[in-house]
Amino acid sequence: MAITLDQTIAQKQRNWLSSIFASQTFWVLLAVIVACIFLSFATSSFATPTNLYNITRNVTFVAIIALGMTLVIVTGGIDLSVGSVLCLCSMVLAVTMHAGYGIGTGIAASIGTALVIGAFNGILIAYLGFPPFVVTLGMLSIARSLAMVASNNTVVFQFGPDHDKLLALGGGAWLGIANPVLYMAVLALLTGFVLRWTRFGRYVFAIGGNEHAATLTGVPVRKIKVAVYMISALSAGVAGIVQTGWLGAVTTNIGAGMELQVIAAAVIGGANLAGGVGTAFGAIVGAALIEVIRNSLGLLGINAFWQGTFIGGAIVLAVLFDRLRNLRQSE
Numbered sequence: 216m217a218i219t220l221d222q223t224i225a226q227k228q229r230n231w232l233s234s235i236f237a238s239q240t241f242w243v244l245l246a247v248i249v250a251c252i253f254l255s256f257a258t259s260s261f262a263t264p265t266n267l268y269n270i271t272r273n274v275t276f277v278a279i280i281a282l283g284m285t286l287v288i289v290t291g292g293i294d295l296s297v298g299s300v301l302c303l304c305s306m307v308l309a310v311t312m313h314a315g316y317g318i319g320t321g322i323a324a325s326i327g328t329a330l331v332i333g334a335f336n337g338i339l340i341a342y343l344g345f346p347p348f349v350v351t352l353g354m355l356s357i358a359r360s361l362a363m364v365a366s367n368n369t370v371v372f373q374f375g376p377d378h379d380k381l382l383a384l385g386g387g388a389w390l391g392i393a394n395p396v397l398y399m400a401v402l403a404l405l406t407g408f409v410l411r412w413t414r415f416g417r418y419v420f421a422i423g424g425n426e427h428a429a430t431l432t433g434v435p436v437r438k439i440k441v442a443v444y445m446i447s448a449l450s451a452g453v454a455g456i457v458q459t460g461w462l463g464a465v466t467t468n469i470g471a472g473m474e475l476q477v478i479a480a481a482v483i484g485g486a487n488l489a490g491g492v493g494t495a496f497g498a499i500v501g502a503a504l505i506e507v508i509r510n511s512l513g514l515l516g517i518n519a520f521w522q523g524t525f526i527g528g529a530i531v532l533a534v535l536f537d538r539l540r541n542l543r544q545s546e
Contacts, residue, residue: 239485239536240497247504250511258514268393270510272461275395276454277473278502281480282406283450285498286443287347288481289410289423291490292340294444295351296332297451298473299358302465304329305455306362308381309371309465318377318384322456329452330445332358337441355474363467372464385460395457399499402453407495419443423490479526480505483533504529 254261261267280297287294308325312318336354339345374381387394410416418439421429430436451470459465484501486493508525512518 239533240494240500242536243483243485243497243504243533244500247500247507250504250507254507254511254514261511261514266510266514270506271396272393273510274499274502274506275393275399276458277476277480277505278399278499279395279402279454279457280447280450280473280477281484281498281502282402282495283443283447284477285406285481285484285486285493285495286410286419287447288478288486288488289419289490289493290440290443291423291426292347292440292443293351293478293488294336294447295348295474295478296336296354296358297447297477298470299355299362300329300332300448300451301455301458301470301473302467303332303358303362303365303455304452305459305465305469306365306371306467308456308459309374310365312374312377312381313371315375317375318380321374321377321381325456326449326452329448329455333445333448334441336448337444340444341437341440359467359471366465366467368467370464370466381460382463383460385457386463395461398453398457402450403495403499406498410493410495415439415442420491423487423492476502476505476526479530483529485533488534 251261280301284294284297304325307328308321311324312321316324332354336347336350339350340347383394385395389397410419418429418434421432421434422436422439426436455470458469462469480501481493481498482488482501483504484494484497484499486497505526508529509519509522512522512525
């Protein structure tokens with residue numbers, strides 16, 4: 216029987232709607248919206264301009280790193296070192312500028328440090344066959360130790376002749392929008408474009424979907440793996456630079472435990488720890504949910520120690536959602 220044009224359009228609309236409702240990112244975004252509406256009525260301080268400004272600014276640091284983490288998770292890997300890499304890159308920036316060098320030199324040294332660490336992780340994993348968990352867990356300790364050595368375990372809060380420029384970089388705003396939010400938006404668009412429209416992005420998904428098949432079809436698996444770990448470390452370095460400018464000081468405990476929040480943001484946003492699934496938008500949405508949870512606990516008078524329980528529960532629910540979706544598709 217011939218299919219009419221109207222039937223074809225209706226079928227496409229149904230497929231489009233079903234794909235949206237089957238998307239974990241959609242439901243997490245809905246949860247963020249519902250939580251924001253509820254908190255706006257439940258508290259008198261959530262919807263204030265100051266609080267919303269703080270929420271959007273605070274979410275950026277986890278979100279920026281989650282963008283790089285998403286690429287790693289899509290390939291089926293993991294990077295536990297991002298919190299410590301953020302600390303080391305922040306300290307390299309601070310120590311370099313404190314020594315009298317300009318902000319350009321400090322940023323270059325910080326970014327270079329991140330890329331070297333990412334390349335080191337990637338080479339051990341891709342070329343020597345080390346497990347990602349072991350390599351990045353080791354780097355978690357190494358990077359924070361190097362940050363302590365670089366600063367002699369002291370607080371650095373003077374950034375030389377370009378001190379004010381660094382503070383403006385991380386703590387300034389444009390048209391009422393905090394600079395870190397603008398950086399996050401640009402990086403999210405760039406990451407989304409790379410994953411969706413470039414050969415590199417297709418290779419990343421191919422490796423996560425079936426690494427052996429990707430190798431047989433000519434995908435440079437090892438080079439791509441090194442690249443994604445360099446991008447993950449780079450995202451941590453960028454977040455470290457921005458956070459240093461926002462805080463106005465660097466301590467050796469900056470970024471402690473952040474790797475768990477970053478992984479949680481990526482997973483909650485729809486990235487599959489088994490590889491092959493993940494989006495830039497999902498990473499942003501996941502980070503937003505974590506920040507809304509963190510912010511709401513204080514406003515509702517709930518003990519902040521419950522934060523880990525709520526975030527951990529969100530991770531379990533996200534994995535359960537993905538599991539149920541896979542079972543439904545297999546049937």
